[in-house]
Amino acid sequence: MSLLIDSGNTRLKWAWSDNGSIVLTDAVLNSQLSFTVLVELWHVLPIPQIVAVSCVNAPQTLALIVSVVKFLWPTCCVVVAQTQIVQCGVRNGYTQPEKLGVDRWLALIAVRNIYQQAACIVDCGTAITVDLIDADGQHLGGMISPGLTLMKQALSTGTQQLPYSEQNYIAGWSNNTLAGIDSGTLFAACGLIERVIALQSFPVQLILTGGDAARIAEQLACACIVDDNLVLRGLSYSVFTVQ
Ligand SMILES: Nc1ncnc2c1ncn2[C@@H]1O[C@H](COP(=O)(O)OP(=O)(O)O)[C@@H](O)[C@H]1O
Ligand SMILES: CC(C)(COP(=O)(O)O)[C@@H](O)C(=O)NCCC(=O)O
Ligand SMILES: [K+]
Secondary structure (H helix, E strand, O other): EEEEEEEEEOOOEEEEOOOOOOEEEEEEEEHHOOHHHHHHHHOOOOOOEEEEEOOOOOHHHHHHHHHHHHOOOOOOOOEEEEOOOEEEEEEEOOOOOHOOHHHHHHHHHHHHOOOOOOOEEEOOEEEEEEEEEEOOEEEEEEEEEEOOHHHHHHHHHHHOOOOOOOOOOOOOOOOHHHHHHHHHHHHHHHHHHHHHHHOOOOOOOOEOOOOOOHHHHOOOOOOOOOOOEEEEEEHHHHHHHOO
């Protein structure tokens, strides 16, 4: 049994994994993270043999995670995933491969191994990242845009009269400010994805993951798969597949 951990810029997600299949997932907001909170959440878990971590968050967060793991399970082996040049059938398309976020790298590995076809991967988290992979496992590059919450926060902090609300509204023409911001930012995300798909010269499977995946998928004009645990599933492949 192993514990898989994905530390993003908004939330820390984890999954309990048995033989590569994910059997339990949970999450906590970064704003609520502390040694005590993680101990409370994790001490009820069975003792893992391996803890695998993906972290695009601050080094202090990684250090916190490792310290809690060592406190709860002193003999357990901790593996911290790193972006590679080639791994699990994927070839990194960045000119400086190590600069590609490890969460994006792991999502590419998951898609290569689960779907085995050309795909456009959209991680709808704090940022919205778009990555393209061909049917041979070559990463063709990516794009980075603000996520829905970041877009709303940018409007609120960059203007005098726009408030921030995390509330969701019915998408479309709005007759008030908050609903207009909510629809405008949601449509911006959909527009990015639809343009990427429209410009594709070969067929790709569109796959969405991340906290806002379902909300964005609901509004998209093109067909897509929502796979909530792509990063954690990729983490499992990266740690347990013999190269
Ligand atoms: N319960 C929730 N708590 C916080 N954010 C949520 C929640 N449900 C959906 N979201 C949305 O998901 C985004 C975070 O998605 P997530 O994939 O966890 O991001 P990251 O990997 O960057 O931490 C937030 O920006 C927010 O818009
Ligand atoms: C783009 C990201 C901020 C996305 O992080 P997330 O929204 O999942 O928290 C992260 O993958 C990252 O820090 N990437 C490094 C730069 C790059 O991928 O080019
Ligand atoms: K993301």
